[in-house]
Amino acid sequence: MANDKEVTIYDIAKKLNISPATVSRGLQDHPAISKKTKKKIIEAVDKLGYRTNHFARNLRQQETKTIGVMVHELNSNFITSVLAGIEKVTTEAGYDLIIAHSSESMKKEAANAKNLFHKRVDGLIASLSFDTTNLDHFAPFKSKNVPLVFFDRVEQDGHNTVVIIDNAKCGYEATSHLIEQGCKRIAHITSSLQRNVYSQRFKGYKDALFDHELPFDKKLLIVADLSEAAAVASADKILAMKPRPDGLFITNDFVAAVVMRTLKEAGVKIPKDIAVVGFNNDAIGKLIEPQLTTINYPGKDIGEIAARHLINHLKGLGTLQQTNTIIVRSDLIVRKSSLKKGR
């Protein structure tokens, strides 16, 4: 049953009385090889059960045909959509993926970076962790000219290619929507303002307040992580405020869902007492009650675009040089959680 010996191009060459070099060329569809020979090679390959030894090839070619992906977590709709987008593009282009997640820790992120560097990925796609304060762990990639593309959570120091949405605009739209629904005291629950995504959304929130002549009250800003426990705590803070807010702009759908549950348990009516807008357009938004108004964050598109740019770069195509910012469209999806007025 088990035939343990691996078939190599030498076996094929011997069987066909040709040289290994010809087999190698035939397998790569080299133009100098005759149709006849190619056909014979293909047949022999099938018959003998040959499979390419990627290690030998990569050793020779000094390419790994592997792309590293670093994300903070795997457990969100948004991230899995991004991964799906990346996978689609990279698979088509013949690249493998190594996926690493940092569990929101810079330390783990640095360890992952080191690992991927030693694995010699041809390129890297990354979103930063919660507490990442510098990009030193990416320096080795730069020094070896391994291309880097960041998405979602990025450092916009002007040195990297980044794929993002216009978070400030989204924050502005979410907040303006709440204001149009008649909200006067809008709280904002978000995460580390050190991360671009959150600081930009916060900026949009403030700008919308300003443009609608509402005061910004920093007591209405709650910064916390994205866990269930933190969400419950945030909701408790909201409940304790007096006067209570009449609108919430929350930076993450899961957190929004937990907050809504906690508020409802305390007897708050949504959206009548408090209107809520989330962020991401996760599946839960349509399952909770009332259904959640949110910002559609097109993860799959982001993943595809990031991967496409990286691969073009690897192929020497694509004009994208050093600095580059790509902004993907995103829009407000209005559902019941924010409709104080109806429509």
Add this chain to the structure above:
Amino acid sequence: MANDKEVTIYDIAKKLNISPATVSRGLQDHPAISKKTKKKIIEAVDKLGYRTNHFARNLRQQETKTIGVMVHELNSNFITSVLAGIEKVTTEAGYDLIIAHSSESMKKEAANAKNLFHKRVDGLIASLSFDTTNLDHFAPFKSKNVPLVFFDRVEQDGHNTVVIIDNAKCGYEATSHLIEQGCKRIAHITSSLQRNVYSQRFKGYKDALFDHELPFDKKLLIVADLSEAAAVASADKILAMKPRPDGLFITNDFVAAVVMRTLKEAGVKIPKDIAVVGFNNDAIGKLIEPQLTTINYPGKDIGEIAARHLINHLKGLGTLQQTNTIIVRSDLIVRKSSLKKGR
């Protein structure tokens, strides 16, 4: 800035005036190498920025140190938990992961299998897709003695190592719980009965009915896929039944959540009119209203166990031979969606 030339063990050897073999041994912490020499080597490695060429090593050792994982989708709590478990164990053991998903299609599953086979994974962990009818695409692995571990959705033909929960017992417990709550007409919404997980849960459901002297009515069995659209359709079927069921045992939390939403929109009170039990213990269960009674399916444990067994096998440890079934514990989590009586 960029120093493009890769450092090899020869460079290190030259610098230290020792042989490449010594460097290689030093790097592997070989016992025959003196402490002093090892230290010198480590220092030179750091200084020169050497990184192992895994291709050369793998080419030499005929091992890829890579494990393939095949799943049907990435977008469920259960699957990401399993992956987290697998990753934990494999990372500790120094293995990489290649993750492939079939989008519930046997065709894609077969393509993934072929790809992973050509990538020469050292082992494979897999859960079958929705419409997989045979395991022919796994035959190449068997013929090359590449170890295989299946989990969740498996084929129990007695030829493979499988890691599962006792689905029949879980189905029995879920159904019995509904009966204890006073349900007399319990419908079961599930997926392809060709898959062990669903057929076993169905068996448990029937056995519970039988043991409690309730008739099994096949009109109360709904088989569909796990999409939102199918869930809505299933709910519509429930609404059209007369008399309506007073209990539902649903094989998946997401489906249960969508069904509950649809029923509630039609004015059904849960659990008063219809009690509901789901399956998996996904995060949504605690976010919907009423919170969902469900079966806790310990994904992380499953992943860890599957990975551990595979790796033990690869190391030549572990007594597990050919046939092997590992059953992981799992339990009912009671929440409000099923409590007709209170507690």
Add this chain to the structure above:
DNA sequence: TTGAAAGCGCTAACAT
């Protein structure tokens, strides 16, 4: 259109 041969970087059997 094909072949010969060198070499990618590492490991391990065999020396010493």
Add this chain to the structure above:
DNA sequence: ATGTTAGCGCTTTCAA
């Protein structure tokens, strides 16, 4: 405790 050397399977330059 360390060195010599062959070879893993492939690609590619040079030659024919």
